[in-house]
Amino acid sequence: MTAEATPSLVEATDGPAQAGPSVRGPRARTRTAYLRYVAGKLGGAAVSLLAVLVTSFFLFRLIPGDPVKYMTGGRQVSAEQLANYRKEFGLDLPMWEQFTDYCGKALTGDLGTSYQFRAPVIDKITEALPNTLLLTGTAFVLYTALGIFIGTRSAWRNGGLSDRVNTGLALTLYSIPSFWLGLLLIIVFSVGMGPIPGLFPTGGMESGGNEGFAYVMDVAHHLILPVVTLVAVEYGQTLLVTRSALLDEMGSDYLTTARAKGLRDDLVRRRHAVPNALLPTVTLIFINLGRTVAGVILVETVFSWPGLGGLFYQALSVPDLPLVQGLFFVFAAAVIVMNTLADLIYPLLDPRVGR
Amino acid sequence: MNTQDQHHRGLLRPRLVAAAGAAALTLTAGLATPLNPAPHQAQAKENKKVLTVAVAQSVDSLSPFLASRLVSTSIHRLMYEYLTNYDPADNHAIPGLATKWEPSADKLTWTYTIRSNSKWSDGQQATAEDAAWTFNKMMTDEGAATANGSFVGNFKKVTAPSATKLVIELKKPQATMAALDVPIVPKHVWEKVGDFTKFNNDKQFPIVGNGPFILTDYKPDSYVRLKPNKSFWRGAPKFDELVFKYYKDGDAAVAALQKGEVSFVSGLTPAQSTALKSQQNIKVNDAPGRRFYALATNPGAQAKNGKKFGDGAESLLDQKVRQALFLAIDRKTLIDKVFQGHAVEGEGYIPPRFSTYFWKPEASQQLTYDPARAAKLLDEAGYKKNGDGKRVEKNGKPINYRVLCHATDPNDKAVGQYLKEWYGKLGIGVTLNCLDNVTDPWLAGTYDLAFDGWSVNPDPDFVLSIHTCGALPATPKDTGATDNFICDKKYDELYDQQLAEYDTAKRADIVKQMESRLYDTGYMNVMAYPNAVEAYRTDQIKSIETMPKAAGNIYGQDGYWSWWSAVPAGSSGESSDSSSSTGVIIGIVAGVLVLAGIGAFFAMRRRSTAEDRE
Numbered sequence: 001m002t003a004e005a006t007p008s009l010v011e012a013t014d015g016p017a018q019a020g021p022s023v024r025g026p027r028a029r030t031r032t033a034y035l036r037y038v039a040g041k042l043g044g045a046a047v048s049l050l051a052v053l054v055t056s057f058f059l060f061r062l063i064p065g066d067p068v069k070y071m072t073g074g075r076q077v078s079a080e081q082l083a084n085y086r087k088e089f090g091l092d093l094p095m096w097e098q099f100t101d102y103c104g105k106a107l108t109g110d111l112g113t114s115y116q117f118r119a120p121v122i123d124k125i126t127e128a129l130p131n132t133l134l135l136t137g138t139a140f141v142l143y144t145a146l147g148i149f150i151g152t153r154s155a156w157r158n159g160g161l162s163d164r165v166n167t168g169l170a171l172t173l174y175s176i177p178s179f180w181l182g183l184l185l186i187i188v189f190s191v192g193m194g195p196i197p198g199l200f201p202t203g204g205m206e207s208g209g210n211e212g213f214a215y216v217m218d219v220a221h222h223l224i225l226p227v228v229t230l231v232a233v234e235y236g237q238t239l240l241v242t243r244s245a246l247l248d249e250m251g252s253d254y255l256t257t258a259r260a261k262g263l264r265d266d267l268v269r270r271r272h273a274v275p276n277a278l279l280p281t282v283t284l285i286f287i288n289l290g291r292t293v294a295g296v297i298l299v300e301t302v303f304s305w306p307g308l309g310g311l312f313y314q315a316l317s318v319p320d321l322p323l324v325q326g327l328f329f330v331f332a333a334a335v336i337v338m339n340t341l342a343d344l345i346y347p348l349l350d351p352r353v354g355r
Numbered sequence: 356m357n358t359q360d361q362h363h364r365g366l367l368r369p370r371l372v373a374a375a376g377a378a379a380l381t382l383t384a385g386l387a388t389p390l391n392p393a394p395h396q397a398q399a400k401e402n403k404k405v406l407t408v409a410v411a412q413s414v415d416s417l418s419p420f421l422a423s424r425l426v427s428t429s430i431h432r433l434m435y436e437y438l439t440n441y442d443p444a445d446n447h448a449i450p451g452l453a454t455k456w457e458p459s460a461d462k463l464t465w466t467y468t469i470r471s472n473s474k475w476s477d478g479q480q481a482t483a484e485d486a487a488w489t490f491n492k493m494m495t496d497e498g499a500a501t502a503n504g505s506f507v508g509n510f511k512k513v514t515a516p517s518a519t520k521l522v523i524e525l526k527k528p529q530a531t532m533a534a535l536d537v538p539i540v541p542k543h544v545w546e547k548v549g550d551f552t553k554f555n556n557d558k559q560f561p562i563v564g565n566g567p568f569i570l571t572d573y574k575p576d577s578y579v580r581l582k583p584n585k586s587f588w589r590g591a592p593k594f595d596e597l598v599f600k601y602y603k604d605g606d607a608a609v610a611a612l613q614k615g616e617v618s619f620v621s622g623l624t625p626a627q628s629t630a631l632k633s634q635q636n637i638k639v640n641d642a643p644g645r646r647f648y649a650l651a652t653n654p655g656a657q658a659k660n661g662k663k664f665g666d667g668a669e670s671l672l673d674q675k676v677r678q679a680l681f682l683a684i685d686r687k688t689l690i691d692k693v694f695q696g697h698a699v700e701g702e703g704y705i706p707p708r709f710s711t712y713f714w715k716p717e718a719s720q721q722l723t724y725d726p727a728r729a730a731k732l733l734d735e736a737g738y739k740k741n742g743d744g745k746r747v748e749k750n751g752k753p754i755n756y757r758v759l760c761h762a763t764d765p766n767d768k769a770v771g772q773y774l775k776e777w778y779g780k781l782g783i784g785v786t787l788n789c790l791d792n793v794t795d796p797w798l799a800g801t802y803d804l805a806f807d808g809w810s811v812n813p814d815p816d817f818v819l820s821i822h823t824c825g826a827l828p829a830t831p832k833d834t835g836a837t838d839n840f841i842c843d844k845k846y847d848e849l850y851d852q853q854l855a856e857y858d859t860a861k862r863a864d865i866v867k868q869m870e871s872r873l874y875d876t877g878y879m880n881v882m883a884y885p886n887a888v889e890a891y892r893t894d895q896i897k898s899i900e901t902m903p904k905a906a907g908n909i910y911g912q913d914g915y916w917s918w919w920s921a922v923p924a925g926s927s928g929e930s931s932d933s934s935s936s937t938g939v940i941i942g943i944v945a946g947v948l949v950l951a952g953i954g955a956f957f958a959m960r961r962r963s964t965a966e967d968r969e
Contacts, residue, residue, distance in 0.1 A: 063792070064790070064791075064792050064794075064795045065791075065792035065794050065795060066794045066795065066798065066834070068834070069794045069798065069834060070792070070794060071423065072423065078504065078505045078508050078836060079828075079829065079833070079834075079835060079836060080504070080508075081500065081501070081504045081505060082834050082836075084497050084500070084501070084504075085501075088497075088498075088501075088552060113553070116415050117413075117415060117416065117555075118415070118416050118418075118421050118552060118553060118555055119553075119555060127575060128575075128576075179604075183604070183606055183607065183610075186607055186610050187610055190610060190611075190614060191610045191613050191614045192614070198614050201616065202602075202607055202610050202611035202614055202616050203601075203602050203603075203604075203607045203608075203611060204577055204578070204600060204601060204602075205577055206574075206577060208572070208574070208577065208578045208580060208598065208600075209572075209580070300603070301603045301604050302603075302604045302607055303604075303607070304576075304601050304602045304603045304604065304607060306574070306575060306576035306577050306601070310576065310603060311576075314413060317791075317792075
């Protein structure tokens with residue numbers, strides 16, 4: 001999974017494609033090269049997904065602990081009940097049999113039944129996934145936009161007061177633990193402090209009992225503090241990457257040319273410098289996109305947000321093997337899919353890639 | 356470059372615009388909230404008294420046949436009547452769905468009279484037939500036995516000769532027949548269920564029940580909502596709604612209590628309770644708990660087939676050594692320093708709140724803190740100090756006990772440090788082995804000492820049963836119900852006697868003898884009975900019944916007394932109303948500022964593109 005985490009940027013530095021002895025036109029040649037590139041990337045992604053499927057089975061069987069003992073802990077159970085549990089979960093079968101069973105089912109889209117919730121894993125995931133995506137997706141859009149916006153301006157006015165203030169602030173927020181910031185926001189803006197009244201709910205995703213428009217507004221109200229926390233902690237990364245990439249471009253000759261043409265500074269930045277500096281940011285965007293699915297355990301916990309991060313934590317503590325495996329697969333698949341997408345988009349952003 | 360320039364222009368702008376648009380949308384949505392629904396809600400809820408309880412544990416299942424977590428079984432208590440209930444004053448069995456129960460002369464048949472004034476919430480009468488069906492289902496369907504199968508293990512036959520008469524025939528005598536903690540479900544609803552292992556009872560609301568509350572809505576990890584059962588035979592609850600709201604973080608839950616978003620919070624840390632004590636309108640309930648906190652000894656792990664396994668220290672097989680370990684623990688210090696006063700010094704196995712079965716050691720057998728006597732006992736047992744001041748095992752190696760501790764429990768770690776100090780002075784080494792999940796070494800018997808604790812029920816049968824030889828695993832490979840492999844013949848004899856004794860006073864006497872025996876063996880070193888620390892808002896809850904009544908807990912009672920008895924305060928919600936109206940104003944101001952900023956941003960962009968076009 002880690003091998004796939006960073007899309008292959010190396011290719012971006014490759015020189016123009018060597019002119020082959022082909023009789024076809026350059027356009028056709030480019031298209032064939034791109035198709036070959038796409039096929040390679042898709043094939044790689046498929047292999048990665050398969051590897052994740054297999055790994056997730058064995059990885060979580062290394063976690064110490066007996067799910068049956070954990071689930072029956074602290075209450076009255078007979079030896080027969082314990083045996084029934086094992087039989088029901090298939091834990092009495094030999095490991096290889098459990099594995100083939102798991103693989104067979106996984107290939108048909110059945111991720112099994114959660115031990116602790118007695119519900120299909122896929123149901124538990126689809127139940128929490130929209131909640132997580134709402135939180136992390138909203139935050140993602142905001143911190144990416146904010147990061148690029150401030151990052152480009154910071155680089156442009158490199159060393160200026162606004163650059164120093166913005167970079168300093170972003171770095172400070174970036175290094176603050178998210179759960180601590182979240183708790184602080186709850187105490188100040190939910191409970192209220194001094195002249196500040198309690199503006200926002202202290203936790204959860206909804207008050208309950210609302211429908212239609214009132215429900216949407218209620219959820220939005222609950223969404224604000226966790227999103228603010230995430231944006232505050234995350235935007236610094238995008239800012240810094242954008243800033244440094246743009247700084248690298250700023251000495252380039254084509255910018256001098258653009259200025260010499262008489263273009264306004266604003267346009268030179270927006271039309272010439274930023275597009276060329278955007279590649280590392282795009283990489284980061286897709287990495288972050290892949291991460292949005294995995295949720296954010298700490299922020300979800302502090303704000304009692306019913307998302308996948310919290311579900312994963314609960315699944316791990318049992319260990320609820322089918323649920324852990326299913327979640328791990330979904331998380332890894334999201335990263336793989338996003339990285340593959342990034343790989344596919346690079347040639348469109350920079351034609352040098354993929355030739 | 357020029358072509359690239361064109362290309363990017365097309366790509367970049369929509370993205371930025373879309374991002375800014377999404378940002379604006381979110382902010383407007385957030386801004387509109389305090390404006391719109393808040394006044395509606397305030398109006399709708401003005402006369403509605405809602406009791407909101409902060410909970411952290413996820414519901415495992417709403418099916419009483421599957422649920423085992425405290426949060427779920429507590430909710431089932433509210434939804435369904437059990438045959439019997441426990442008196443909030445002193446935990447003795449009192450009528451529930453059954454009004455009367457009596458054994459036959461041969462002790463093998465119990466006859467219950469079922470009340471005729473309990474109705475299911477869909478209007479049908481609750482009868483003995485429902486109870487018989489519930490028990491029979493658990494006896495015949497493995498899936499239905501998942502959660503409560505142990506209660507029917509000794510049942511031979513269950514019948515309902517009439518609507519008000521339930522007859523249970525037993526294989527052998529069982530004294531716990533007035534403590535069957537099994538929710539009775541409506542047969543006409545549940546007989547349609549196919550696979551009991553997969554039915555979670557969480558799709559159709561309201562859920563048909565006959566308890567003091569009716570569950571009306573549930574969203575995993577968000578809330579569980581219940582409304583009062585107006586025709587409940589004991590009388591309807593006084594609040595208009597009971598909501599269990601999820602707070603996954605303890606400090607956030609405390610913040611919610613301070614704000615008044617929840618009425619009740621449980622499981623407070625000493626620091627949280629100290630902070631809340633000084634606050635207005637909040638009452639902290641520092642209640643005697645139902646748990647004991649002990650240091651268990653590995654008595655030499657063994658299976659029922661006689662096979663020994665594990666690697667517990669040999670010196671621990673000596674009763675004198677185990678008693679010396681008791682004597683070296685200063686319980687008072689643990690209560691003061693580790694539990695910061697939120698616990699009671701431990702001695703006997705069953706906590707004092709269960710007054711019927713609570714036992715204290717006689718002066719002659721008491722093992723109070725006395726390091727000198729501990730050293731003497733160790734010397735007598737032949738574990739003398741060597742030249743380095745370390746006591747040695749019979750094989751000549753210095754004694755070093757591995758203590759199994761829960762990495763998730765700060766108390767374990769803190770007590771562990773004291774053990775190192777106290778046992779160290781005796782010449783015994785201690786290695787703390789703190790793990791997230793202790794089950795593996797625990798079941799394999801690969802430890803010397805272990806931090807142990809159980810919640811005790813009003814009927815002590817279960818916590819007593821886990822130390823009998825019968826609870827040992829069948830073979831070393833199996834898992835038994837045993838707590839830590841104790842197998843003592845005298846204790847077992849007493850256990851069988853108490854289970855067949857139907858006279859409560861006589862049975863209590865036998866149980867106390869068992870506790871005395873357990874204490875003398877030195878296997879279970881009960882150090883403390885931790886308190887249950889909870890808090891509630893007095894401007895929302897006027898009064899609420901604890902269990903035991905005199906001084907007891909509110910959350911997780913053996914019964915529905917707390918939420919059923921809770922009386923709403925007259926001025927509920929006033930303070931939060933005033934703050935929310937100020938909130939609306941400030942919210943509007945903040946929102947307008949943000950919107951103005953976004954507007955300015957767009958205006959600037961438009962101007963620059965306009966200039967560009969010129």
